[in-house]
Amino acid sequence: MSLDFLSPDRALPAGAHEPVARSPIEPCLRRAGARFELRGGWSVATGFGDPEAEARAARSSVAVSDRSALGKLEATEPMEPGTAVHAEGAWWCPLTRERTLVLCPTDATAGVRERLAGVVDLTSGLAAVGVEGPLARDLLARLTALDLRPGSAPVGAFRPGSVARVPAMLLHEAEDRFLVLFGSAHAQYVWEVACDAAEPLGGTPVGAAAHA
Amino acid sequence: MNRLPPQPGERIDRARQVSFSFDGRRVRGYEGDTVASALFASGRRVFSRSFKYHRPRGLLCCAGQCPNCLVTVDGAPGVRACTEPAREGMRVEHQNALPSLRWDLMRAVDQLGGRLMPAGFYYKTFMWPRRLWPLYERVLRGAAGLGRAPAPQQERGRRSDYRRRHADVLVVGGGPAGLSAALQARRLGADVVLVDEGPEPGGHLLVTGAHERARTLATQAREAGVELLAPAAALGYFDGLVPVWQGDTLHQVRAAQHVTATGAIEQPLVFAGNDLPGVMLSGGARRLAALYALPPGGTAAVATVTEEGLEAAVALLELGVRIAAVADLRRAPGGAALERLEAEGVPVLRGGTVVCAEGRNALRGVTLARVDEHGRPHAGSELRVPCDLLIVSGGFAPAGSLLAQAGVKAGYDEASGAFLPPAALPPGTYAAGTVTGLRGAEAIELSGRVAGAEAAHALGLGDAASRERLEQDRSRLDGLRSAVPEPAVPPPSAAGGKGKCFACLCEDVTAEEIRHSVEEGFDSIELSKRYTTVTMGPCQGRMCQLPSVRLMARETGQPLADVGLTTARPPWSAVPLGVLAGRPSEPAKRSPLHHRHREAGARIKWAGDWRRPYDYGDPHAEAMAVHEAVGVIDVSPLGKLLVEGPDAGAFLDRLYPNRLSTLEPGRIRYGVLGSDAGRIMDDGTVARLGEQSFYVTTTSSGAGAVEEWFSWWQADWRMEVRVTNVTHALAAVNLAGPRSREVLAGLTSLDCSSDALGYLDARQAHVAGVPCLILRIGFVGELGYEIHVSSAFGEHLWDALLEAGSGHGIRPFGLEPQRLLRLQKLHVIVGQDTDTESNPYDAAMPWIVKLDKEEDFIGRWALEQTAERGLQTGLVGFRARDGVVPAEGAAVLVDGAPAGRVTSSRFSPRLGEVIGMAWVPAEMAGDGAEITISDNGRTLAATVTTTPFYDPQGARLRS
């Protein structure tokens, strides 16, 4: 038996059933008035009605976005812990010395999966929240004890550790841009806590469009 | 308003007024005022009533260190009026006085109380008669407390946030020492945070006429890139983690190097009447004058053991306060301040101090005298001085609390009469400034520079040149160290005055009470502390630790070094609980179907750390739907582990008491996990997906623990196996009921016939277009399928099932009907029907243990013993005879004594009877045994059964 049941991209539209993969954060996004669009089989929030404000948040304070549709594959792939590598269009994040978490665009997941050994598809097991903007670190400082100072966690730093009191992993994707990964059952909780923390900083949730 | 002309370093903005209410009356002040300074400006001199005797108390330290000005602000008790900024519209109220601060009825306690309420008096009385003690207690309790807790609330009303800050260097204390340290460390390249609990960095410089220097240093530090936080109190030291309270933020600063530059706390003197409003520490008086342009009094006497006291006298003199007389305990003081005072004709009593103060609600005069080392006045040296202000400077106690918490043991220094940190500190810990006992402006800044450089060098920063400069600074500091004159050491208390002589203002503990406590045998500082409660009040010893140690030394005849200090404990500043609590959110796990349950009107409750539907309004109907048609329950919280690798089967064989390596791919087996003590830890199903791949489910609350259990043994055994927790990755639903097959078949091309998909078969197939793992198992006792699917498709699958089932009478069902259904089958819920002591034999699952397995497995030895020992107690089913449902937890009685308990009980609408499970003594664990259940005083009769109540042969399950 294969482990296909772990992989959302193995769905086969069948007759009346048009499977839509949904982020575990979706109910929160809906409540906040998000608009959705189907992308790569996933229902993706594209915005909350004010693209201007969303872009501003990302530019001048902090923007929080749902990125759970990313492909996330755990595989046997030796790497040195601590630093993720961006290669072949994916982030290769060392979990342990032997196991690596590969983060890739939704539509690239199947391709990457084929090439790896010992894969467990955690695409739906992990929720992902993007935190972006000049106050990204300030927001995260309210939620996690991880040391995210530029000197300690340069771009590419990958840090398993607790965020908002739940187990998580943090990837420093780019200047002022972080990706937080955590168990999808905690998704709504973490999302609410992140938005709550963003508020006094002038931050706001944004749709997928805002950061592209 | 009664203000001085503009002072060079004042903090008030005379252009902007604020007004607030105090006990309902309007008070005006300026922007920059504190509550206390505005009140003082309005003429108020009494700020609080004391804890025990309800004596009036006035401003003393003006720095948030003493208990004298605690007020309630907008309902918040325990606010230090002297540091709380005055804000427009705030509501300030006094504490601990009835009806008013001015007329406090409880003051009667003072008149009587000196005699009636010695320390510990309650231990010696109110015992007899025993039956009246509750009454006495109510009276005692009535006198308790300072502030008042606000009325009950539904939720917290104030926001507070955490902020994590990692740093190379944390400097606590922003006086000249701290600022210099921060600046130096920063200049050498360190990432530095400096925190100060004062309104702005600067420490004593702000009030000693050196505010320019303070602001220059602060500006330099800020510009160099030091993060300066003020007012921000470091609350404690937790192995390098320092919580810092700033307004509504709790910074959690984790630094590699810690510089403590917390300065020293000016100490009061112990003499009769030393608590009268009008008795003020020199620092307090200077703060009022320098920061708020308030003359602390009209005519002042001064009693000092330090140079600072004289300096304060000069400063006040220059502001127009009449200095009536000065007593300087030092026998040969000298220097500019003294010269100036004598030039002004102020009488100075060398070797003298204050022996008593007079006044009832305010200071009216003091007596100064030359004293011997016991504080006894030399006859004829007394000088009675009418005055409304007494400036006291009783020496300085280093603010060493954080250092002590970092493991630094202070030692007594005879020369300065203070407990000082030793020169050698633990790695990563540095001290600078007056907290080390150092004196003199130059030395203090230099000590900061040295500490800052040392901290930076410890981080690997700096170079040869900076190292050399550090050496030079160190030796220059050694030279400066001895240059400054020491203060005099005051006697433990002055003798000769009438009235109470307070060692501790918070708790109204007098010098006499400390003597008495020693006489009674409380002869160590720790015992005396607990008996008299000295140092246990809001000031936590800031004002009373050193005086009480001196008194203890005198009364016990021990050297001060042996008396020692009590333990320093967090928090340094009394901090609102809300600030420590942070945001109120509680981590909750939710299934991907959670919103669907809410839409369906489910009653949602906590189940472990998950939020789960208990029912959808009608648990019995939901159960009946499962019996008669089809139901669906969200079981996504089930723990789900993938166990993969060449050794996977062998690995599981070692963990479970039964055999799993023999399981055929595509088949499922139930398993119970046990400890090496043979106790049940968890249970679940194990499906073999392939030769090297198993899918293990666990209880919802056990998922994490089982994963850790597996990986822990794996860390020891190092087998070729990998365990991955996929709990969050998969939603799972249990589709159950006679019509479940039809519903499923309508959504998949998989052959769902019993031949193709039999009981305990596992298959992978697309259902409604999404790939699923289908496990045919039957926890609820009807034909059923547990369908596991990517959680991204949880909603899709749920919707598809409900839609496909709509023609079949499908209903979602919750945990409550599930509990009933499985009870009918005597299926155990681990943690409900079993506890930490249960083993599989007693829990009626002997078949799960395969002692004939060749391989060793966890729990084997213990289970062998258990098997040998025979049943002690057994888990059985029962039918209650009287139609009453006993509470879960009701007792099983043998000879009127508890001998077992009911673990599960329900009325079954399907069976029309009351059924349950219970632990009973072994001899009653057989079919037909009669048991007696005691439930809330009722006695119920029940009959034991060991076969399932419903479908005992399992025909429906296997259909």
Add this chain to the structure above:
Amino acid sequence: MRDLFRRRRMWRPRSELKPSYDVVIVGGGSHGLAAAYYLGKRGIKDVAVLEQGYIGSGAAGRNTTILRSNYKTPEGARFYDASLELYDGLSLDLGYNVLFSRRGHLTLAHSDRAAAVMQERAEVNRLLGIDSRVIGPEEIKRLAPAMHVGPDAVHPIEAALYHPPGGVIRHDAVVWGFARGADRGGAEIHPYTKVTGIERSNGAVSGVRTTRGDIATRTVLNCTAGWSTTVADMAGVALPITTHILQAFVTEPLKPFLDAVIVSSQMHVYISQTDRGEVLIGAEIEPWTTYRQTGTLNFLQESCRHALELFPQLETSRMLRSWAGLCDISPDYSPILGETEVAGFHLSAGWGTYGFKAAPIVGSTLAELVDTGRTPQLIEPFRLERFYEDRLVSELGAAAVSH
């Protein structure tokens, strides 16, 4: 009344150690001093209590003073109830008011599972004549009007185990009262005297080594709670114990607003208000073992957060002081009492987070054991040997936050 002003010594001044004693009690906490007191009552006067610090410097001086007897096992409930009975008469017995205040104890259940555990305790208790029953939100509200009992709470309160005779006491007074009574009964109390070794010959205790000299004795009572393992080690007796810290804090004193003692296992917090007005808040042990009595920031944060769920109005009240003490945790959360394989070496250990309430009964039963050479019925189930036999007396389940 006259006693108020009479300053009689509580105990004799510190003296030199004698070369031998009939009984040496290691540990000057509530148990050691109680044992000395009850030995005195039995006429056994040649007794030394050796305490490494000041008396009451261990858990006795750090505990949150909750007394109750609504335990889960009949063995436990019976035992603790006997202790409360002694506590009830203790002030008069000692001539020293220990301020025992039976103001009621509420263990909250935030789930039906928890309520079932409460029910089980209530039932066992009732059968043993202990006043303890499960009550619903309305009655809870009446008993603790200041508490937020609404269904909108994060962890709504579904029920509570109400134990009217439970309450609090002045912990230090218990220590001092027993010390005074022990002293009057003949025992010598030696603070600042640390036991460093235990001499044995032929499988029996023969003496004790201390930082202040050696002592010959045939009977040693190990009453060192958190330090039990270290002292048992000296006698070659292994223990099934791990040592952890338990923490607590007090707020600045407030006017009385809370009578009952409130315990929430699920939220890992318990709350009472002392006679002085401080709100006294405690939590769970730290999971890791340690002998260092310093607290953690995590405890302060979490216990504040949880306390404020129950009492949101305390958000502006201020924390005054926090501290930590040691707890000797046994596998079944029941104590370990009485004889060991070394003759004359007796134990009072395994007290975890709940031993203060047991002080009088421990003292009196150990005194009986020493006096008669026979293990009293009441403590028979708590022998050390039960762990070698795997016959535990499990209070677990009821135990998380059990004081």
Add this chain to the structure above:
Amino acid sequence: MSFVLACPVCGTREVTDFRYGGELNPRPAAGSAPSPRELNAYNYFRRNVAGVQREWWNHRSGCRSWFVAERDTRTNEVLSTALPEARP
């Protein structure tokens, strides 16, 4: 949050990130036949040393690895941490 531990994989974290697994307590050899007393000694009795102790920790909030630390229980100072394979 008080002391920190260095996870051999992830690096230094607050103690609250970890689950404590108890002192190293070797299990009787597989296939051996411990007496009831030996077995129960293994199940229940602990050394509980006041001093340096070798103990298990799991990085629960991070990489989920089990590792062995040496810690002084009198001070909580962590002297070393290592994955079990690298155990000396």
